[in-house]
Amino acid sequence: MADGFRKSLTGVSVVVAGAGLAGLAAAHDLLAMGAGVTVLDARDRVGGRVLTVRDGFLERQHAEAGGDMIDEDQREIRDLATELGLKLTRILRGGFAYVRQNGANRPRVVQRDAGGGWALLARRLEPVIRLYRLAEQRWDSPIAAQVARRSVAAWLDDTKADEELRATTVGLRGFFLADPDELSLIALVDQFSGDDEVAPGAMYRIEGGNDRLAAALAAPLQNRLHLKAEVVAVSHRGQGVRVSVKNAHALSQIACDYLVMTLPASVLRRIPFTPSLPAQQHEAFARLRYGRATKSLLQFSRRFWRVPGRPRAFGSPLSFGALWEGNEEQRGAGGILALLAGGSASDATQALTAKEGAAGLARALDWLGSKRADLMAWRQVVWEDDPFARGGYAFFDPEFETALRPWLARPCNRIVFAGEHTSLKWQGYMNGAIETGRRAAAEIWATHDSHQSSVGSRQS
Numbered sequence: 081m082a083d084g085f086r087k088s089l090t091g092v093s094v095v096v097a098g099a100g101l102a103g104l105a106a107a108h109d110l111l112a113m114g115a116g117v118t119v120l121d122a123r124d125r126v127g128g129r130v131l132t133v134r135d136g137f138l139e140r141q142h143a144e145a146g147g148d149m150i151d152e153d154q155r156e157i158r159d160l161a162t163e164l165g166l167k168l169t170r171i172l173r174g175g176f177a178y179v180r181q182n183g184a185n186r187p188r189v190v191q192r193d194a195g196g197g198w199a200l201l202a203r204r205l206e207p208v209i210r211l212y213r214l215a216e217q218r219w220d221s222p223i224a225a226q227v228a229r230r231s232v233a234a235w236l237d238d239t240k241a242d243e244e245l246r247a248t249t250v251g252l253r254g255f256f257l258a259d260p261d262e263l264s265l266i267a268l269v270d271q272f273s274g275d276d277e278v279a280p281g282a283m284y285r286i287e288g289g290n291d292r293l294a295a296a297l298a299a300p301l302q303n304r305l306h307l308k309a310e311v312v313a314v315s316h317r318g319q320g321v322r323v324s325v326k327n328a329h330a331l332s333q334i335a336c337d338y339l340v341m342t343l344p345a346s347v348l349r350r351i352p353f354t355p356s357l358p359a360q361q362h363e364a365f366a367r368l369r370y371g372r373a374t375k376s377l378l379q380f381s382r383r384f385w386r387v388p389g390r391p392r393a394f395g396s397p398l399s400f401g402a403l404w405e406g407n408e409e410q411r412g413a414g415g416i417l418a419l420l421a422g423g424s425a426s427d428a429t430q431a432l433t434a435k436e437g438a439a440g441l442a443r444a445l446d447w448l449g450s451k452r453a454d455l456m457a458w459r460q461v462v463w464e465d466d467p468f469a470r471g472g473y474a475f476f477d478p479e480f481e482t483a484l485r486p487w488l489a490r491p492c493n494r495i496v497f498a499g500e501h502t503s504l505k506w507q508g509y510m511n512g513a514i515e516t517g518r519r520a521a522a523e524i525w526a527t528h529d530s531h532q533s534s535v536g537s538r539q540s
Protein backbone atom coordinates (compact mmCIF):
# COMPACT_ATOMS: atom_id res chain seq x y z
CA MET A 81 0.00 0.00 0.00
CA ALA A 82 1.22 3.54 -0.79
CA ASP A 83 2.69 5.25 2.26
CA GLY A 84 0.30 8.19 1.88
CA PHE A 85 -2.59 5.89 2.91
CA ARG A 86 -1.04 4.77 6.17
CA LYS A 87 -3.27 5.24 9.23
CA SER A 88 -5.02 8.15 7.57
CA LEU A 89 -8.47 6.76 8.45
CA THR A 90 -7.93 6.61 12.22
CA GLY A 91 -11.23 7.36 13.96
CA VAL A 92 -13.30 6.66 10.82
CA SER A 93 -15.87 3.86 11.00
CA VAL A 94 -16.55 1.72 7.93
CA VAL A 95 -19.04 -1.12 7.47
CA VAL A 96 -18.19 -3.60 4.73
CA ALA A 97 -21.24 -5.48 3.43
CA GLY A 98 -20.14 -8.89 2.15
CA ALA A 99 -17.18 -11.07 3.09
CA GLY A 100 -16.42 -12.36 -0.40
CA LEU A 101 -13.05 -11.47 -1.91
CA ALA A 102 -14.14 -7.89 -2.67
CA GLY A 103 -15.28 -7.18 0.88
CA LEU A 104 -12.31 -8.93 2.47
CA ALA A 105 -9.80 -7.11 0.24
CA ALA A 106 -11.47 -3.79 1.11
CA ALA A 107 -11.35 -4.63 4.83
CA HIS A 108 -7.67 -5.64 4.56
CA ASP A 109 -6.73 -2.20 3.19
CA LEU A 110 -9.10 -0.24 5.45
CA LEU A 111 -7.61 -1.92 8.53
CA ALA A 112 -4.13 -0.98 7.35
CA MET A 113 -5.33 2.63 6.99
CA GLY A 114 -6.46 2.59 10.61
CA ALA A 115 -10.23 2.61 10.01
CA GLY A 116 -12.64 1.00 12.48
CA VAL A 117 -13.96 -1.81 10.29
CA THR A 118 -17.03 -4.03 10.70
CA VAL A 119 -17.60 -6.77 8.10
CA LEU A 120 -21.05 -8.32 7.70
CA ASP A 121 -21.95 -11.45 5.75
CA ALA A 122 -25.25 -13.29 5.55
CA ARG A 123 -23.61 -16.72 5.26
CA ASP A 124 -22.00 -18.78 8.02
CA ARG A 125 -18.63 -18.62 6.21
CA VAL A 126 -16.42 -16.13 4.40
CA GLY A 127 -15.44 -16.36 0.71
CA GLY A 128 -18.83 -15.92 -1.00
CA ARG A 129 -18.50 -17.34 -4.51
CA VAL A 130 -15.14 -18.85 -3.62
CA LEU A 131 -16.11 -22.21 -2.15
CA THR A 132 -13.56 -24.99 -1.67
CA VAL A 133 -15.28 -28.33 -1.07
CA ARG A 134 -13.47 -30.77 1.21
CA ASP A 135 -16.28 -32.69 2.94
CA GLY A 136 -17.13 -36.03 1.44
CA PHE A 137 -14.13 -36.49 -0.82
CA LEU A 138 -11.79 -39.41 -0.17
CA GLU A 139 -7.99 -39.27 0.06
CA ARG A 140 -8.25 -35.81 1.68
CA GLN A 141 -8.82 -34.28 -1.72
CA HIS A 142 -10.66 -31.05 -2.40
CA ALA A 143 -11.93 -29.01 -5.36
CA GLU A 144 -13.46 -25.63 -6.14
CA ALA A 145 -17.24 -25.28 -6.45
CA GLY A 146 -16.90 -21.56 -7.28
CA GLY A 147 -13.94 -19.49 -8.47
CA ASP A 148 -11.15 -21.84 -9.54
CA MET A 149 -8.56 -20.71 -12.08
CA ILE A 150 -6.24 -17.73 -11.69
CA ASP A 151 -4.68 -16.38 -14.88
CA GLU A 152 -1.06 -15.41 -15.36
CA ASP A 153 -1.82 -11.70 -15.86
CA GLN A 154 -4.16 -11.36 -12.85
CA ARG A 155 -1.68 -9.40 -10.74
CA GLU A 156 -3.99 -8.29 -7.89
CA ILE A 157 -4.91 -11.78 -6.75
CA ARG A 158 -1.46 -13.22 -7.38
CA ASP A 159 0.32 -10.46 -5.48
CA LEU A 160 -2.16 -10.51 -2.59
CA ALA A 161 -1.86 -14.30 -2.22
CA THR A 162 1.92 -14.03 -2.18
CA GLU A 163 1.80 -11.18 0.35
CA LEU A 164 -0.30 -13.41 2.62
CA GLY A 165 2.20 -16.26 2.37
CA LEU A 166 0.09 -18.47 0.10
CA LYS A 167 1.51 -20.47 -2.79
CA LEU A 168 0.09 -20.61 -6.29
CA THR A 169 0.30 -23.91 -8.13
CA ARG A 170 0.44 -24.00 -11.91
CA ILE A 171 -2.40 -26.13 -13.31
CA LEU A 172 -3.69 -27.44 -16.62
CA ARG A 173 -0.47 -26.79 -18.50
CA GLY A 174 -1.89 -28.40 -21.63
CA GLY A 175 -4.62 -25.74 -21.86
CA PHE A 176 -8.11 -26.59 -23.17
CA ALA A 177 -9.15 -28.97 -25.95
CA TYR A 178 -12.55 -29.06 -27.67
CA VAL A 179 -15.28 -31.62 -27.52
CA ARG A 180 -17.64 -31.89 -30.47
CA GLN A 181 -20.33 -34.35 -31.55
CA ASN A 182 -19.52 -36.60 -34.50
CA GLY A 183 -22.04 -37.72 -37.14
CA ALA A 184 -23.39 -40.41 -34.81
CA ASN A 185 -23.98 -37.80 -32.06
CA ARG A 186 -21.08 -39.19 -30.02
CA PRO A 187 -18.88 -36.64 -28.26
CA ARG A 188 -15.21 -36.77 -29.20
CA VAL A 189 -12.12 -34.63 -28.71
CA VAL A 190 -11.59 -32.93 -32.05
CA GLN A 191 -8.92 -30.36 -31.53
CA ARG A 192 -6.01 -30.23 -29.20
CA ASP A 193 -5.98 -26.50 -28.63
CA ALA A 194 -9.10 -24.51 -27.80
CA GLY A 195 -7.12 -21.31 -28.44
CA GLY A 196 -7.49 -22.05 -32.16
CA GLY A 197 -11.29 -21.63 -31.94
CA TRP A 198 -10.96 -18.41 -29.93
CA ALA A 199 -8.53 -17.02 -32.49
CA LEU A 200 -10.99 -17.79 -35.30
CA LEU A 201 -13.77 -16.06 -33.38
CA ALA A 202 -11.56 -13.03 -32.77
CA ARG A 203 -10.76 -12.85 -36.52
CA ARG A 204 -14.46 -12.98 -37.46
CA LEU A 205 -15.22 -10.23 -34.95
CA GLU A 206 -12.43 -8.01 -36.28
CA PRO A 207 -14.70 -5.46 -38.11
CA VAL A 208 -16.77 -4.92 -34.96
CA ILE A 209 -13.69 -4.87 -32.75
CA ARG A 210 -12.27 -2.12 -34.97
CA LEU A 211 -15.34 0.05 -34.39
CA TYR A 212 -15.21 -0.61 -30.66
CA ARG A 213 -11.54 0.40 -30.57
CA LEU A 214 -12.41 3.63 -32.41
CA ALA A 215 -14.73 4.35 -29.48
CA GLU A 216 -11.74 3.65 -27.21
CA GLN A 217 -13.90 0.91 -25.69
CA ARG A 218 -16.12 3.49 -23.96
CA TRP A 219 -19.53 2.09 -23.06
CA ASP A 220 -21.14 5.54 -23.23
CA SER A 221 -20.35 5.74 -26.95
CA PRO A 222 -23.20 5.18 -29.46
CA ILE A 223 -20.88 2.62 -31.07
CA ALA A 224 -20.88 0.48 -27.92
CA ALA A 225 -24.65 0.92 -27.59
CA GLN A 226 -25.19 -0.24 -31.17
CA VAL A 227 -22.86 -3.26 -30.85
CA ALA A 228 -24.47 -4.22 -27.53
CA ARG A 229 -28.03 -4.28 -28.86
CA ARG A 230 -27.25 -7.34 -30.97
CA SER A 231 -27.13 -10.79 -29.38
CA VAL A 232 -24.32 -13.18 -30.22
CA ALA A 233 -26.93 -15.45 -31.84
CA ALA A 234 -28.13 -12.61 -34.12
CA TRP A 235 -24.53 -11.83 -35.11
CA LEU A 236 -23.94 -15.50 -35.98
CA ASP A 237 -27.05 -15.45 -38.19
CA ASP A 238 -26.21 -12.10 -39.82
CA THR A 239 -22.68 -13.23 -40.67
CA LYS A 240 -23.85 -16.69 -41.82
CA ALA A 241 -21.50 -18.35 -39.38
CA ASP A 242 -20.72 -22.02 -39.98
CA GLU A 243 -21.50 -24.87 -37.58
CA GLU A 244 -18.00 -24.86 -36.06
CA LEU A 245 -18.16 -21.17 -35.11
CA ARG A 246 -21.64 -21.69 -33.66
CA ALA A 247 -20.40 -24.63 -31.60
CA THR A 248 -17.51 -22.50 -30.29
CA THR A 249 -19.88 -19.77 -29.12
CA VAL A 250 -22.26 -22.26 -27.51
CA GLY A 251 -19.20 -23.68 -25.73
CA LEU A 252 -18.61 -20.21 -24.30
CA ARG A 253 -21.57 -20.88 -21.97
CA GLY A 254 -18.86 -22.33 -19.72
CA PHE A 255 -17.19 -18.90 -19.70
CA PHE A 256 -19.92 -16.24 -19.95
CA LEU A 257 -22.62 -18.42 -18.30
CA ALA A 258 -25.06 -17.34 -21.01
CA ASP A 259 -26.32 -18.83 -24.27
CA PRO A 260 -25.65 -17.02 -27.58
CA ASP A 261 -29.25 -15.70 -27.66
CA GLU A 262 -28.93 -14.26 -24.13
CA LEU A 263 -25.47 -12.74 -24.46
CA SER A 264 -24.83 -9.30 -25.92
CA LEU A 265 -22.30 -9.16 -28.74
CA ILE A 266 -20.41 -6.53 -26.76
CA ALA A 267 -19.36 -9.19 -24.25
CA LEU A 268 -17.47 -11.06 -26.99
CA VAL A 269 -16.12 -7.90 -28.61
CA ASP A 270 -14.89 -6.57 -25.28
CA GLN A 271 -13.23 -9.90 -24.48
CA PHE A 272 -11.25 -9.91 -27.72
CA SER A 273 -10.45 -6.23 -28.09
CA GLY A 274 -7.77 -5.93 -25.40
CA ASP A 275 -4.06 -6.03 -26.05
CA ASP A 276 -3.72 -9.40 -24.32
CA GLU A 277 -3.30 -12.72 -26.06
CA VAL A 278 -6.62 -14.12 -27.27
CA ALA A 279 -5.97 -17.64 -25.93
CA PRO A 280 -5.78 -18.05 -22.15
CA GLY A 281 -2.17 -18.24 -20.85
CA ALA A 282 -0.79 -20.04 -17.78
CA MET A 283 -3.33 -20.90 -15.08
CA TYR A 284 -2.96 -21.34 -11.33
CA ARG A 285 -4.91 -22.13 -8.19
CA ILE A 286 -4.01 -21.61 -4.55
CA GLU A 287 -2.27 -24.53 -2.89
CA GLY A 288 -4.58 -26.07 -0.30
CA GLY A 289 -7.70 -24.42 -1.78
CA ASN A 290 -8.74 -20.98 -2.99
CA ASP A 291 -10.68 -20.49 0.25
CA ARG A 292 -7.33 -20.13 2.03
CA LEU A 293 -7.08 -16.66 0.51
CA ALA A 294 -10.44 -15.67 2.02
CA ALA A 295 -9.44 -17.26 5.36
CA ALA A 296 -6.09 -15.42 5.42
CA LEU A 297 -7.81 -12.09 4.69
CA ALA A 298 -10.46 -12.74 7.35
CA ALA A 299 -8.06 -13.83 10.13
CA PRO A 300 -7.03 -10.34 11.34
CA LEU A 301 -10.68 -9.21 11.50
CA GLN A 302 -11.44 -11.39 14.55
CA ASN A 303 -14.59 -10.03 16.27
CA ARG A 304 -14.98 -7.32 13.64
CA LEU A 305 -16.38 -10.04 11.36
CA HIS A 306 -20.06 -10.87 11.81
CA LEU A 307 -21.37 -13.95 10.05
CA LYS A 308 -25.07 -14.85 9.60
CA ALA A 309 -25.58 -11.08 9.56
CA GLU A 310 -27.80 -10.13 6.62
CA VAL A 311 -27.94 -6.54 5.43
CA VAL A 312 -31.62 -5.75 4.85
CA ALA A 313 -31.72 -1.95 4.44
CA VAL A 314 -29.45 1.06 4.07
CA SER A 315 -30.17 4.64 5.05
CA HIS A 316 -27.70 7.35 4.02
CA ARG A 317 -29.13 10.67 5.04
CA GLY A 318 -26.76 13.41 6.16
CA GLN A 319 -23.18 12.75 7.20
CA GLY A 320 -23.32 9.04 7.90
CA VAL A 321 -24.80 5.70 6.88
CA ARG A 322 -27.08 3.39 8.88
CA VAL A 323 -27.10 -0.27 7.96
CA SER A 324 -30.00 -2.48 9.10
CA VAL A 325 -28.88 -6.02 9.85
CA LYS A 326 -30.90 -9.15 10.43
CA ASN A 327 -29.46 -12.10 12.31
CA ALA A 328 -31.03 -15.13 13.90
CA HIS A 329 -32.04 -13.18 16.97
CA ALA A 330 -33.07 -9.73 15.92
CA LEU A 331 -32.94 -6.72 13.68
CA SER A 332 -30.30 -4.15 14.60
CA GLN A 333 -28.77 -1.02 13.13
CA ILE A 334 -25.13 -0.08 12.75
CA ALA A 335 -24.17 3.55 12.20
CA CYS A 336 -20.93 4.27 10.33
CA ASP A 337 -19.13 7.01 8.43
CA TYR A 338 -18.86 4.99 5.20
CA LEU A 339 -20.29 1.80 3.71
CA VAL A 340 -18.48 -0.51 1.26
CA MET A 341 -21.25 -2.36 -0.56
CA THR A 342 -19.97 -5.56 -2.22
CA LEU A 343 -23.17 -7.60 -2.51
CA PRO A 344 -23.86 -8.97 -6.01
CA ALA A 345 -26.28 -6.70 -7.91
CA SER A 346 -28.71 -9.66 -7.99
CA VAL A 347 -29.04 -9.34 -4.19
CA LEU A 348 -28.35 -5.64 -3.76
CA ARG A 349 -31.32 -4.63 -5.92
CA ARG A 350 -33.69 -6.17 -3.39
CA ILE A 351 -32.40 -4.00 -0.55
CA PRO A 352 -34.13 -0.65 0.08
CA PHE A 353 -31.92 2.45 0.11
CA THR A 354 -33.21 5.62 1.80
CA PRO A 355 -33.06 7.99 0.01
CA SER A 356 -33.15 5.93 -3.19
CA LEU A 357 -30.01 5.59 -5.25
CA PRO A 358 -29.88 7.85 -8.35
CA ALA A 359 -32.28 6.55 -11.03
CA GLN A 360 -29.49 5.43 -13.40
CA GLN A 361 -27.64 3.59 -10.64
CA HIS A 362 -30.82 1.84 -9.53
CA GLU A 363 -31.49 0.91 -13.17
CA ALA A 364 -27.94 -0.42 -13.68
CA PHE A 365 -28.22 -2.76 -10.68
CA ALA A 366 -31.77 -3.75 -11.61
CA ARG A 367 -30.94 -4.65 -15.22
CA LEU A 368 -27.71 -6.56 -14.75
CA ARG A 369 -28.18 -10.26 -15.51
CA TYR A 370 -26.49 -13.13 -13.64
CA GLY A 371 -25.60 -16.37 -15.39
CA ARG A 372 -27.02 -19.74 -14.42
CA ALA A 373 -24.14 -21.95 -13.30
CA THR A 374 -24.12 -25.49 -11.97
CA LYS A 375 -20.77 -26.79 -10.85
CA SER A 376 -20.50 -30.56 -10.35
CA LEU A 377 -17.44 -32.10 -8.74
CA LEU A 378 -17.08 -35.82 -9.45
CA GLN A 379 -14.42 -37.83 -7.66
CA PHE A 380 -13.39 -40.98 -9.52
CA SER A 381 -11.21 -43.89 -8.38
CA ARG A 382 -8.67 -43.11 -11.11
CA ARG A 383 -7.79 -40.21 -13.39
CA PHE A 384 -8.98 -41.86 -16.61
CA TRP A 385 -9.00 -38.57 -18.50
CA ARG A 386 -5.21 -38.34 -18.48
CA VAL A 387 -3.85 -39.26 -21.90
CA PRO A 388 -0.22 -38.39 -22.71
CA GLY A 389 -0.01 -35.28 -24.88
CA ARG A 390 -3.70 -34.40 -24.45
CA PRO A 391 -5.06 -31.47 -22.42
CA ARG A 392 -6.90 -32.20 -19.18
CA ALA A 393 -9.49 -29.49 -19.77
CA PHE A 394 -12.25 -29.38 -22.37
CA GLY A 395 -14.59 -26.71 -23.67
CA SER A 396 -17.82 -28.16 -25.08
CA PRO A 397 -21.17 -27.07 -26.50
CA LEU A 398 -22.74 -30.16 -24.88
CA SER A 399 -25.16 -30.17 -21.99
CA PHE A 400 -22.58 -31.12 -19.33
CA GLY A 401 -20.69 -27.89 -20.11
CA ALA A 402 -16.96 -27.34 -19.78
CA LEU A 403 -14.89 -29.77 -17.73
CA TRP A 404 -11.39 -30.05 -16.39
CA GLU A 405 -9.30 -31.85 -13.82
CA GLY A 406 -10.26 -30.11 -10.60
CA ASN A 407 -7.37 -31.24 -8.41
CA GLU A 408 -4.43 -31.98 -10.66
CA GLU A 409 -2.01 -30.72 -8.02
CA GLN A 410 -3.17 -33.12 -5.27
CA ARG A 411 -1.89 -36.57 -4.38
CA GLY A 412 -3.95 -39.74 -4.58
CA ALA A 413 -4.90 -42.47 -7.01
CA GLY A 414 -8.31 -40.89 -7.43
CA GLY A 415 -9.03 -37.50 -8.90
CA ILE A 416 -11.81 -34.94 -9.23
CA LEU A 417 -13.37 -33.75 -12.46
CA ALA A 418 -14.98 -30.30 -12.28
CA LEU A 419 -17.90 -29.68 -14.65
CA LEU A 420 -19.15 -26.13 -15.15
CA ALA A 421 -22.51 -25.99 -16.91
CA GLY A 422 -23.45 -22.39 -17.74
CA GLY A 423 -26.67 -20.91 -19.17
CA SER A 424 -29.09 -23.56 -20.47
CA ALA A 425 -26.47 -26.26 -19.80
CA SER A 426 -27.07 -25.52 -16.12
CA ASP A 427 -30.77 -26.41 -16.54
CA ALA A 428 -29.87 -29.55 -18.54
CA THR A 429 -27.33 -30.73 -15.96
CA GLN A 430 -29.80 -30.24 -13.13
CA ALA A 431 -32.50 -32.14 -15.06
CA LEU A 432 -30.07 -35.00 -15.71
CA THR A 433 -28.88 -35.29 -12.12
CA ALA A 434 -32.44 -34.97 -10.75
CA LYS A 435 -33.37 -38.02 -12.83
CA GLU A 436 -30.24 -40.15 -12.83
CA GLY A 437 -28.02 -38.73 -10.09
CA ALA A 438 -24.28 -38.38 -10.51
CA ALA A 439 -24.24 -41.72 -12.35
CA GLY A 440 -26.03 -39.95 -15.23
CA LEU A 441 -23.29 -37.34 -15.40
CA ALA A 442 -20.60 -40.03 -15.23
CA ARG A 443 -22.32 -41.87 -18.11
CA ALA A 444 -22.34 -38.64 -20.14
CA LEU A 445 -18.52 -38.80 -19.89
CA ASP A 446 -18.22 -42.27 -21.49
CA TRP A 447 -16.33 -40.74 -24.40
CA LEU A 448 -13.61 -39.65 -21.96
CA GLY A 449 -13.26 -43.14 -20.50
CA SER A 450 -15.43 -42.86 -17.36
CA LYS A 451 -16.34 -46.56 -17.63
CA ARG A 452 -12.78 -47.37 -16.60
CA ALA A 453 -13.25 -45.90 -13.09
CA ASP A 454 -15.69 -45.91 -10.17
CA LEU A 455 -17.47 -42.80 -9.04
CA MET A 456 -16.45 -42.39 -5.39
CA ALA A 457 -18.12 -39.13 -4.29
CA TRP A 458 -19.71 -36.04 -5.76
CA ARG A 459 -20.95 -32.58 -4.89
CA GLN A 460 -23.03 -30.15 -6.90
CA VAL A 461 -23.66 -26.43 -6.35
CA VAL A 462 -26.40 -24.62 -8.26
CA TRP A 463 -25.44 -20.97 -7.99
CA GLU A 464 -28.71 -19.54 -9.32
CA ASP A 465 -30.44 -21.21 -6.34
CA ASP A 466 -28.06 -19.62 -3.83
CA PRO A 467 -30.02 -16.79 -2.12
CA PHE A 468 -26.86 -14.73 -1.52
CA ALA A 469 -25.54 -14.96 -5.09
CA ARG A 470 -28.59 -15.65 -7.31
CA GLY A 471 -26.32 -16.69 -10.16
CA GLY A 472 -22.71 -17.45 -11.02
CA TYR A 473 -21.53 -14.01 -12.08
CA ALA A 474 -22.80 -11.03 -14.03
CA PHE A 475 -23.19 -10.95 -17.80
CA PHE A 476 -24.44 -8.28 -20.19
CA ASP A 477 -27.49 -9.09 -22.29
CA PRO A 478 -28.72 -7.06 -25.30
CA GLU A 479 -31.23 -5.21 -23.09
CA PHE A 480 -28.56 -3.73 -20.83
CA GLU A 481 -28.04 -0.06 -21.67
CA THR A 482 -24.27 0.29 -22.04
CA ALA A 483 -24.18 3.90 -20.80
CA LEU A 484 -25.36 2.60 -17.43
CA ARG A 485 -22.28 0.47 -16.84
CA PRO A 486 -20.17 3.14 -15.06
CA TRP A 487 -23.02 3.54 -12.56
CA LEU A 488 -22.32 0.06 -11.18
CA ALA A 489 -19.06 1.36 -9.69
CA ARG A 490 -19.96 4.99 -8.94
CA PRO A 491 -19.92 6.07 -5.26
CA CYS A 492 -23.14 7.55 -3.90
CA ASN A 493 -22.63 9.93 -0.97
CA ARG A 494 -20.78 7.82 1.59
CA ILE A 495 -21.46 4.49 -0.05
CA VAL A 496 -18.84 2.96 -2.33
CA PHE A 497 -19.52 -0.07 -4.50
CA ALA A 498 -17.23 -3.03 -5.20
CA GLY A 499 -17.50 -6.64 -6.36
CA GLU A 500 -16.76 -8.52 -9.57
CA HIS A 501 -19.71 -6.86 -11.33
CA THR A 502 -18.18 -3.39 -10.86
CA SER A 503 -14.87 -4.28 -12.53
CA LEU A 504 -14.19 -3.17 -16.10
CA LYS A 505 -11.23 -5.37 -17.02
CA TRP A 506 -11.82 -8.35 -14.73
CA GLN A 507 -15.60 -8.61 -14.45
CA GLY A 508 -16.56 -12.19 -13.56
CA TYR A 509 -13.21 -13.00 -11.97
CA MET A 510 -11.78 -13.29 -8.45
CA ASN A 511 -9.17 -10.78 -9.57
CA GLY A 512 -11.95 -8.29 -10.36
CA ALA A 513 -13.43 -8.76 -6.89
CA ILE A 514 -10.09 -8.06 -5.21
CA GLU A 515 -9.15 -5.13 -7.42
CA THR A 516 -12.51 -3.42 -6.87
CA GLY A 517 -12.40 -4.05 -3.11
CA ARG A 518 -9.04 -2.32 -2.93
CA ARG A 519 -10.30 0.47 -5.17
CA ALA A 520 -13.28 0.98 -2.84
CA ALA A 521 -10.98 1.28 0.20
CA ALA A 522 -8.86 3.83 -1.65
CA GLU A 523 -12.01 5.76 -2.65
CA ILE A 524 -12.97 6.11 1.00
CA TRP A 525 -9.47 7.29 1.82
CA ALA A 526 -9.60 9.82 -1.06
CA THR A 527 -13.09 11.09 -0.14
CA HIS A 528 -12.17 11.43 3.50
CA ASP A 529 -8.84 13.06 2.72
CA SER A 530 -10.38 15.71 0.44
CA HIS A 531 -13.14 16.31 2.98
CA GLN A 532 -10.50 16.86 5.72
CA SER A 533 -8.50 19.19 3.45
CA SER A 534 -11.58 21.31 2.69
CA VAL A 535 -12.48 21.52 6.41
CA GLY A 536 -8.84 22.44 7.14
CA SER A 537 -8.72 25.17 4.50
CA ARG A 538 -12.05 26.64 5.73
CA GLN A 539 -10.67 26.82 9.28
CA SER A 540 -7.35 28.47 8.34
Ligand SMILES: Cc1cc2nc3c(=O)[nH]c(=O)nc-3n(C[C@H](O)[C@H](O)[C@H](O)COP(=O)(O)OP(=O)(O)OC[C@H]3O[C@@H](n4cnc5c(N)ncnc54)[C@H](O)[C@@H]3O)c2cc1C
Pocket residue numbers: 097098099100101102103120121122123126127128129130145146147148149150309310311312342343344347373374375420463467468469471472473498499500501508509510511512513
Ligand atom coordinates in the same frame (compact mmCIF):
# COMPACT_ATOMS: atom_id res chain seq x y z
C1 LIG B 1 -19.24 -21.57 -10.70
C2 LIG B 1 -18.28 -20.41 -10.69
C3 LIG B 1 -17.06 -20.53 -11.31
C4 LIG B 1 -16.15 -19.47 -11.29
N1 LIG B 1 -14.91 -19.65 -11.85
C5 LIG B 1 -13.99 -18.66 -11.72
C6 LIG B 1 -12.64 -18.89 -12.10
O1 LIG B 1 -12.27 -20.00 -12.53
N2 LIG B 1 -11.76 -17.86 -11.97
C7 LIG B 1 -12.13 -16.66 -11.44
O2 LIG B 1 -11.27 -15.76 -11.31
N3 LIG B 1 -13.40 -16.43 -11.04
C8 LIG B 1 -14.33 -17.41 -11.16
N4 LIG B 1 -15.60 -17.21 -10.70
C9 LIG B 1 -16.00 -15.87 -10.27
C10 LIG B 1 -15.52 -15.51 -8.86
O3 LIG B 1 -15.76 -16.57 -7.98
C11 LIG B 1 -16.27 -14.25 -8.43
O4 LIG B 1 -16.10 -13.24 -9.41
C12 LIG B 1 -15.79 -13.67 -7.10
O5 LIG B 1 -15.56 -14.66 -6.14
C13 LIG B 1 -16.83 -12.66 -6.63
O6 LIG B 1 -16.41 -12.05 -5.42
P1 LIG B 1 -17.27 -10.86 -4.82
O7 LIG B 1 -16.65 -10.49 -3.54
O8 LIG B 1 -17.48 -9.83 -5.86
O9 LIG B 1 -18.72 -11.48 -4.57
P2 LIG B 1 -19.15 -12.64 -3.56
O10 LIG B 1 -18.09 -13.65 -3.45
O11 LIG B 1 -20.50 -13.09 -4.00
O12 LIG B 1 -19.25 -11.88 -2.18
C14 LIG B 1 -20.40 -11.18 -1.77
C15 LIG B 1 -20.72 -11.60 -0.36
O13 LIG B 1 -21.91 -10.93 0.04
C16 LIG B 1 -22.64 -11.80 0.87
N5 LIG B 1 -24.04 -11.37 0.90
C17 LIG B 1 -25.00 -11.51 -0.05
N6 LIG B 1 -26.13 -10.93 0.36
C18 LIG B 1 -25.90 -10.41 1.58
C19 LIG B 1 -26.68 -9.65 2.50
N7 LIG B 1 -27.94 -9.31 2.24
N8 LIG B 1 -26.10 -9.28 3.65
C20 LIG B 1 -24.81 -9.59 3.95
N9 LIG B 1 -24.04 -10.30 3.10
C21 LIG B 1 -24.57 -10.70 1.94
C22 LIG B 1 -22.45 -13.15 0.25
O14 LIG B 1 -22.70 -14.17 1.20
C23 LIG B 1 -21.00 -13.09 -0.20
O15 LIG B 1 -20.14 -13.64 0.77
C24 LIG B 1 -16.51 -18.26 -10.68
C25 LIG B 1 -17.75 -18.13 -10.05
C26 LIG B 1 -18.62 -19.20 -10.05
C27 LIG B 1 -19.95 -19.05 -9.34
